[in-house]
Amino acid sequence: xxxxxxxxxxxxxxxxxFAQYDYTYLxxxxxQNSWQTxxxxxxxxxIEVKPKGLYAEVTMTMDFSTRGMNFSNYDSLExxxxxxLPPDVEVTDMQLWIFGQPEAAGVYDRWEAxxxxxxxxxxxxxxxxxxxxxxxxxxSNTTITNLYRFNIFPxxxxxxxxxxxxxxxxxxANGSEGFRVPLPMNVANLSNLPIQDFKLRYxxxxxxxxxxxxxxxxxxxxxxxxYQEVDLENFSGGELNLGFPAIRSSTYLGVFDNTTSASDYFxxxxxxxxxxxxxxxxxxxxVLFDYEQHTGSGVTKSSxxxxxxxxxxxxxxxxxxxxxxxxxxxxNWASPDWLVTDSVTKVWxxxxxxxSDISTYTDLGNLLLDALQFIQDNGEMGSIVLISNSNNYAxxxxxxxxxxxxxxxxxxxxxxxxxxxIDDINSSSEHFWTNNQSFYGNRYMFTNLAGINGGEYWSIxxxxxxxxxxxxxxxxxxTLEAVDIQIxxxxxxxxxxxxxxxxxxxxxxxxxxxxxxxxxxxxDYTVTCSAIEADGTFHxxxxxxxENQVYVLDTVTDNIWGGxxxxxxxxxxxxxxxxxxxxxxxxxxRVLSKYTAFLAxxxxxxxxxxxxxxxxxxxxxxxxxxxxxxxxTFSIHQNPFHDVLTLDAYMPANQEVTxxxxxLKGNLISVLFNGKMTAGNSMNSFDVSYVxxxxxxxxxxDKKGSVLAGLKAIKN
Numbered sequence: 074x075x076x077x078x079x080x081x082x083x084x085x086x087x088x089x090x091f092a093q094y095d096y097t098y099l100x101x102x103x104x105q106n107s108w109q110t111x112x113x114x115x116x117x118x119x120i121e122v123k124p125k126g127l128y129a130e131v132t133m134t135m136d137f138s139t140r141g142m143n144f145s146n147y148d149s150l151e152x153x154x155x156x157x158l159p160p161d162v163e164v165t166d167m168q169l170w171i172f173g174q175p176e177a178a179g180v181y182d183r184w185e186a187x188x189x190x191x192x193x194x195x196x197x198x199x200x201x202x203x204x205x206x207x208x209x210x211x212x213s214n215t216t217i218t219n220l221y222r223f224n225i226f227p228x229x230x231x232x233x234x235x236x237x238x239x240x241x242x243x244x245x246a247n248g249s250e251g252f253r254v255p256l257p258m259n260v261a262n263l264s265n266l267p268i269q270d271f272k273l274r275y276x277x278x279x280x281x282x283x284x285x286x287x288x289x290x291x292x293x294x295x296x297x298x299x300y301q302e303v304d305l306e307n308f309s310g311g312e313l314n315l316g317f318p319a320i321r322s323s324t325y326l327g328v329f330d331n332t333t334s335a336s337d338y339f340x341x342x343x344x345x346x347x348x349x350x351x352x353x354x355x356x357x358x359x360v361l362f363d364y365e366q367h368t369g370s371g372v373t374k375s376s377x378x379x380x381x382x383x384x385x386x387x388x389x390x391x392x393x394x395x396x397x398x399x400x401x402x403x404x405n406w407a408s409p410d411w412l413v414t415d416s417v418t419k420v421w422x423x424x425x426x427x428x429s430d431i432s433t434y435t436d437l438g439n440l441l442l443d444a445l446q447f448i449q450d451n452g453e454m455g456s457i458v459l460i461s462n463s464n465n466y467a468x469x470x471x472x473x474x475x476x477x478x479x480x481x482x483x484x485x486x487x488x489x490x491x492x493x494x495i496d497d498i499n500s501s502s503e504h505f506w507t508n509n510q511s512f513y514g515n516r517y518m519f520t521n522l523a524g525i526n527g528g529e530y531w532s533i534x535x536x537x538x539x540x541x542x543x544x545x546x547x548x549x550x551x552t553l554e555a556v557d558i559q560i561x562x563x564x565x566x567x568x569x570x571x572x573x574x575x576x577x578x579x580x581x582x583x584x585x586x587x588x589x590x591x592x593x594x595x596x597d598y599t600v601t602c603s604a605i606e607a608d609g610t611f612h613x614x615x616x617x618x619x620e621n622q623v624y625v626l627d628t629v630t631d632n633i634w635g636g637x638x639x640x641x642x643x644x645x646x647x648x649x650x651x652x653x654x655x656x657x658x659x660x661x662x663r664v665l666s667k668y669t670a671f672l673a674x675x676x677x678x679x680x681x682x683x684x685x686x687x688x689x690x691x692x693x694x695x696x697x698x699x700x701x702x703x704x705x706t707f708s709i710h711q712n713p714f715h716d717v718l719t720l721d722a723y724m725p726a727n728q729e730v731t732x733x734x735x736x737l738k739g740n741l742i743s744v745l746f747n748g749k750m751t752a753g754n755s756m757n758s759f760d761v762s763y764v765x766x767x768x769x770x771x772x773x774x775d776k777k778g779s780v781l782a783g784l785k786a787i788k789n
Contacts (some may be wrong), residue, residue, distance in 0.1 A: 175237065460495060
């Protein structure tokens with residue numbers, strides 16, 4: 074029996090994650106020997122960045138080849154890539170070059186797309202599929218939701234394949250340094266061999282006419298008219314952020330004038346402490362640097378320091394204070410006193426702190442106790458941010474003893490420890506079990522350490538280093554109990570408003586709060602913002618913005634709004650009707666959801682039998698191409714069904730078969746059949762009158778594999 078592509082690859086991924094302790098990869102394999110794969114390379118890569126209001130559009134165009142591999146010219150190869158993007162991106166496009174021309178992908182429900190892909194691969198034509206993937210590692214107690222699975226077929230030994238992926242990412246506020254965009258260098262780093270032609274292209278707009286590389290200030294963009302470009306072939310690797318030095322006003326309003334509808338889309342942001350007279354106190358923070366050298370790690374002393382200088386320090390104002398403590402045999406302080414982070418101090422830190430300050434000696438106990446003593450000796454107010462990649466507490470007894478010691482010292486002090494874990498290596502030598510869960514490195518200890526006085530823990534295995542530092546600085550800032558934003562027009566109104574971001578933008582006083590929504594009508598805009606501080610103090614701010622003074626946005630705002638609407642629906646109980654609404658929204662706004670996939674096909678394939686009105690509307694399911702006489706065949710009808718499902722089967726020999734019914738969340742509804750089917754043709758009917766109306770998945774499994782299909786239940 075033919076294996077369903079998605080299920081077969083789930084099994085493959087689980088094995089891969091356990092064996093290599095890694096969940097991102099780029100491989101190529103011959104489809105006739107799918108268990109044999111080799112690390113693949115990217116020949117050329119172009120990253121394009123375009124500002125889009127509160128977002129930036131990032132496009133990756135890549136050529137894959139068999140460079141450095143040992144396949145023959147007769148092998149039909151498939152590219153298999155798993156990559157990670159920031160958790161708050163909206164993926165809005167995928168294209169595959171076929172016969173030298175780009176073919177835009179369509180949006181399909183994920184299960185149907187997986188079946189179509191596998192059937193087309195069997196016919197040796199050109200498909201590509203991209204979908205969001207959630208990785209649950211039983212061994213490391215880790216769930217990663219911001220992974221993407223990308224497959225292309227075929228790639229011949231002497232024929233590279235070219236593709237394009239586009240996503241929208243919220244701009245990250247970078248304090249006094251403007252904004253930044255995290256670049257997909259982690260995708261580039263998946264290439265087995267160095268990329269031969271690697272460029273970045275930036276398209277400036279009226280607001281952001283200048284861009285710089287935060288980690289590599291010596292990389293200079295060259296002007297080519299409509300865009301600026303730089304060669305990244307010699308970039309040493311690691312994280313890279315594109316910075317926009319321009320400083321926005323305290324409020325921002327951009328509007329997309331939708332000429333095809335009476336409704337337009339807007340983006341708005343506000344920085345609370347710039348419009349309200351808040352009762353805020355400056356934050357005081359001791360930053361601890363704890364570093365170990367690990368074989369195979371991409372974390373270097375340089376990247377550790379650069380992240381702090383470019384993404385953490387700019388968030389501090391002249392109302393704040395900081396001090397730095399570097400782990401060593403005798404811990405080294407940057408200063409004996411608090412350093413007020415005015416512009417002079419920031420320049421001094423930028424000029425004097427470097428990777429030479431980072432040693433490879435680690436003693437977390439003394440490091441934390443020294444930091445606590447400093448805070449108690451200098452006003453008894455402050456927080457600790459620990460940046461560490463050490464993993465020498467990788468057993469239960471050692472972790473519990475250490476946490477107990479630190480808990481005793483920090484009890485009743487109110488000093489919070491926020492942990493940014495930059496360990497990127499998971500290995501069996503630093504692994505242990507407790508409470509039926511598995512942990513690698515210091516993850517167990519760090520989580521408990523942060524929880525002592527209500528601190529937070531972030532790992533770069535879930536978010537990027539710069540984004541983890543963003544979260545750390547946000548948690549140091551004063552919070553607002555409530556924020557309300559109302560936008561109206563002289564002759565119209567706004568509605569359907571969603572918050573920008575998913576966990577990276579919070580209602581903190583010194584961070585922009587972004588929203589996007591729908592606006593109807595005409596005339597000038599009035600913005601009313603209200604806020605309540607933690608002590609109950611109420612603030613209100615009102616501003617009028619002339620219609621001709623708003624920033625002009627383009628159609629991407631439509632995609633972004635659709636993506637944020639989807640995220641709102643994720644928070645609702647995922648019933649069949651809600652899942653169907655998300656699927657339809659994904660198609661309407663051309664934005665990837667966790668229930669849909671981008672599928673690019675060769676034009677000769679023609680239109681596929683999937684419609685927006687009914688993505689599961691096929692009258693029957695089964696194998697529609699010639700099959701080997703040794704394979705079993707199955708066909709299920711009716712679809713849609715009422716109370717009875719019928720399975721027609723042909724069995725080449727007596728064998729065990731299992732037929733199961735699931736809902737769209739993967740929950741088992743019923744085992745319809747589990748037993749032996751005899752050789753030859755047979756017809757089996759199943760009573761399914763007990764299921765409610767909605768969409769279901771049916772799986773038929775024999776000794777060779779399984780088939781999965783979508784079914785629709787209709788009830789009178």
